[in-house]
Amino acid sequence: MTPRATARLQFHAGFTLDDAVGVVPYLSRLGISHIYASPITTARRGSTHGYDVVDPTRVNPELGGEAALGRLSEALRGHAMGLVLDIVPNHMAVGGSDNPWWLDVLEHGRASPHASWFDIDWQPVEPGLAGKLLVPFLGGPYGEVLESGELVLRFDEGSGAFFVAYHDHRFPLSPESRRDLVGDPATVLAMHDPMREDGRQRLHALLERQHYRPSFWRLAADALNWRRFFDITGLAGFRVEVPAAFDASHALILRLHAEGVIDGVRIDHVDGLADPRGYCRKLRRRLRTARPGMEPLIWVEKILAPGETLPATWLTDGTSGYDFMDEVAAVLHDPAGADPLGRLWADISGCDADFPTEVLAARRQILRESLAAEVTLAALALKRTADADMRQRDFGLHAIRRVLMELAVHIVTYRPYLGVGPRSTTDTQLIRQAIAKARPGLPATDGALLAAFDAWLGAEPVSVLPAAQRRTRIMAQRRFQHLTAPLAAKSMEDTAFYRYGRLLSRNEVGADPAIFATTPERFHAAQAARAAALPRALLATATHDHKRGEDLRARLAVLSEMPEAWERSLRTWIGTSSPPDTSVAAMLLQMMVGAWPLDLQPEDAAGLRGFADRLAAWQRKALREAKRRTRWTLPDEAYETVCEDYLRRLLVPGPLLTDIAAFADRIAAAGAVNGLSQCLLRCTAPGVPDLYQGTEFWDLSLVDPDNRRAVDWAARERALDAAVPPGAAMHHWRDGHIKQAVIGAALHCRREAGSLFERGSYELLAVEGPRRAHVLGFRRRWGDAQAIVVTTRLPAALLGQEPRPLAPAAAWQGSAIRLADDAATAWRDVMTGTVHVAQDGGLAVARLLSELPVCLLMPERPA
Structure with missing residues (x-):
């Protein structure tokens, strides 16, 4: 179904x-x-x-x-x-002692029936690794770990086998080496005691005979000879x-x-x-x-x-659903805020780089530092394909590596999709654009090599090659694609997102922060295209991987409408709080006003401590992901402590905190309007709406693990049991029950008119009047069934001082939805039960949105 x-x-x-x-x-x-x-x-x-x-x-x-x-x-x-x-x-988790397929490969090497299941290069550039896997799970250099006695021979009574243990890691011994361990277990273990010089030498000699080489975890970035998930050595690529x-x-x-x-x-x-x-x-x-x-x-x-x-x-x-998450967020941002907020960020951060520049710098850094081993794997595969052709074997490994790195940073998607068949027009354009951008950064002598790369990456069809060359070429293409995908993710989502702070609501998975906003026309076009091509695609606005909760982003989007007010407040707060780093402070203060709990008072010491703890965990992750002053692989804990101390000073009750809380409250109602609009659009647009656990109440979560906290299901059940209609829930909108009521009403409508929402067309509704830019309206139609959806857009200008997420009637200035000629004339709002009758072929927005900032209309059937 x-x-x-x-x-x-x-x-x-x-x-x-x-x-x-x-x-x-x-x-x-x-x-x-x-x-x-x-x-x-x-x-x-x-x-x-x-x-x-x-x-x-x-x-x-x-x-x-x-x-x-x-x-x-x-x-x-x-x-x-x-x-x-x-x-x-x-991928699969490796290391430890719990993956039987991986342990079998460690034990038997290339002879293991599972060896081909993991993406291993058995002939890497490191001569000491020929025929072996590097297993970089040691906490320090191999020699130091061996001398400390942390690597130790053990005997498994259950299986009757010896193995080497390192904390939770199990390194099985090859059958050949086990056969040489004669004598009773106690004697064998004593002979390999690493705390004695002779025992340590025997243990080292035993390890040297294995199909793997234990090493310091830092070596993974440079010498790993198997594919992993991104740069996580504990997750091995699975074939x-x-x-x-x-x-x-x-x-x-x-x-x-x-x-x-x-x-x-x-x-x-x-x-x-x-x-x-x-x-x-x-x-x-x-x-x-x-x-x-x-x-x-x-x-x-x-x-x-x-x-x-x-x-x-x-x-x-x-x-x-990440694509929909980006589309709906972008249409709720005011494009007029892009330039002033960009100038503000450049001035406060001291960095005038735009987002594409930040991404390019991050890509180069990630290739150098985090994915150097993956670069080597790809370069070796490309060198092998060059060596297989007498016309290309004089291309050197270092030159191939140099061109590979420059080309990879300019691949603008996650990857091309190369195979045995002809290269697609899309991939040809992708690769040749990257070659054109890479050329100025390379010596002129690399021109022939760039042309060879074009051939290796599909310009010359693999199908025309002899069998041996074909296999080599396919592996080279795969290594290239296995490099560009993690490069895109690590450089953008896990680095540049934490460096560029124009407006953090646009720094989200699936989005490109360089694209600050989109027009209603483009939003509607994207939905119509989905209705035609992928009507069962998921529609998400919150996920287990999001950087910021859906309603946090909706609240920060309000700043796009009021950049001047935000600039005045931000400069005041930074100017009076002596931050250790102004760019860090600017991002932190955005997160504070965006995530400020709707029930938190600036005098609530216990509540402030809990909020500070959540923000501190987010900030530590943000600082390390940015990879500037500190990082996961080399944390600067002193710097992190200074930044956390600043965060906690901001959350001490006083005039500064009162002002920050007041600003958060000032934009909260408009943020709630955005949240409800986003919510109803997800529930009614073409596709399948996805509800992330617990987000039927306001979602002001931070990045994981904050967005994976336990859900109070009992509270949500009680709210649903109360059956308070959306209009009535407006009176206590801060508790989030209004959002649940909107979701429930919309999904009930989908239940009653399944074919309409599953298969129905998507049609833009024309809006007339001075406030037309503040309305998103569309019609779904399937046969005789139809529905109309109207939501509020850019609400800050409409609300004024209104404390509720509802624009006063006068704010709409006579704007109206223009109905198609074949549309019904009488409509019932499923949220409120109110019947609206078209006049002169239109519906007044002020009436439609008099009780809620959104409405879902179904034709009113005659009594």
């Missing part, structure tokens, strides 16, 4: 599958049709997110195992609901393109689909796969085969660059 709406739930030991059973009746009454679950296969013990999978063949016992999944499935079916699972085909690897890692998912337990999947980080198109098509085919007659749901987690579209040939239902 086509989902009506999904609810994303984060599963972990503190919220299990059985816990979700108790939430099912509430979600059903709210209007949710499917639970959209975080990964539930066996992850590393204590995982709070599930993406560090160690065994994809079993349901995580920490979540209750398969028995609990069965109970959840039964509860869902009892409420006519479905289940979609987040799956992780791109799902290998048939046996696909079958083993998907057996559980296919069986659960065949048994009717799940209805589809969301594919995590699809751009990390060697062949996203081939994988998605194969997965759809296998799911169809597993459950004939049931078309599975397949969503992909993909960040679309500006102008990029999801390829239709992948045969997916769409993305997981």
